[in-house]
Amino acid sequence: MSIVFYAAPQSSASPVTCALLELGVPHERINVNLAEGEQRKPEYLALNPNGKVPLLVVDGTPLFEALAILQWLGDRFGVEKKVWPAASDPARLEALSWTTWGYVSFGSAVVRWFAAASDRLPAEQRNAAAAAAAMKDVQTLLGVLDGRLAPRQYVLGSAFSLADLVLASCVNWAQYSGVSLDGHASVKAWLERCLTRPSLQTPWA
Numbered sequence: 001m002s003i004v005f006y007a008a009p010q011s012s013a014s015p016v017t018c019a020l021l022e023l024g025v026p027h028e029r030i031n032v033n034l035a036e037g038e039q040r041k042p043e044y045l046a047l048n049p050n051g052k053v054p055l056l057v058v059d060g061t062p063l064f065e066a067l068a069i070l071q072w073l074g075d076r077f078g079v080e081k082k083v084w085p086a087a088s089d090p091a092r093l094e095a096l097s098w099t100t101w102g103y104v105s106f107g108s109a110v111v112r113w114f115a116a117a118s119d120r121l122p123a124e125q126r127n128a129a130a131a132a133a134a135m136k137d138v139q140t141l142l143g144v145l146d147g148r149l150a151p152r153q154y155v156l157g158s159a160f161s162l163a164d165l166v167l168a169s170c171v172n173w174a175q176y177s178g179v180s181l182d183g184h185a186s187v188k189a190w191l192e193r194c195l196t197r198p199s200l201q202t203p204w205a
């Protein structure tokens with residue numbers, strides 16, 4: 001199988017970098033220079049019309065969107081490595097739910113908060129009321145994750161899985177962006193456990 005991974009350091013491609021490392025998947029990595037606009041070249045747009053990284057090209061077929069890539073890596077390589085439940089295992093349903101929750105529900109609330117609060121934006125684009133409402137949602141969602149993790153070491157039970165790698169990437173990125181984990185002791189302890197994993201020690205690769 002030929003896998004080509006189009007990536008950029010410190011980007012949405014980073015969790016895919018970690019997953020490829022965790023699963024030991026042989027691949028060719030091509031760094032796309034985003035500052036130079038390489039993602040908008042016609043040959044790249046032919047593979048990913050969104051002009052974004054990450055992108056995987058598997059035996060010539062493109063696969064874009066980080067979450068889709070991570071879930072596919074779980075299906076294709078994670079089952080045999082015992083870090084992703086088999087299709088017939090009810091835990092597969094939980095793995096799909098929690099990884100999608102991380103990117104879609106939690107991730108979009110963090111993006112909404114960042115877009116309203118970031119001091120990297122011009123002051124006139126910031127919106128304190130929208131930022132407060134988004135942060136309330138982020139904290140509610142962290143409470144949901146805290147409830148899931150309180151009786152468990154990891155999101156699917158007692159063993160680390162690719163679902164933890166995906167979720168820890170989302171939560172670590174949120175924390176890096178300025179979201180506080182205070183008041184979510186189980187999330188904090190779980191994140192520390194996950195970050196000891198060698199594959200997650202280069203989160204900005």
Ligand SMILES: N[C@@H](CCC(=O)N[C@@H](CS)C(=O)NCC(=O)O)C(=O)O
Binds near residue numbers: 013051064065066
């Ligand atoms: N929803 C996409 C987002 C990808 C994304 O926004 N990638 C950024 C880097 S973090 C990018 O390639 N930006 C280049 C551009 O917009 O020109 C995913 O998760 O794969």
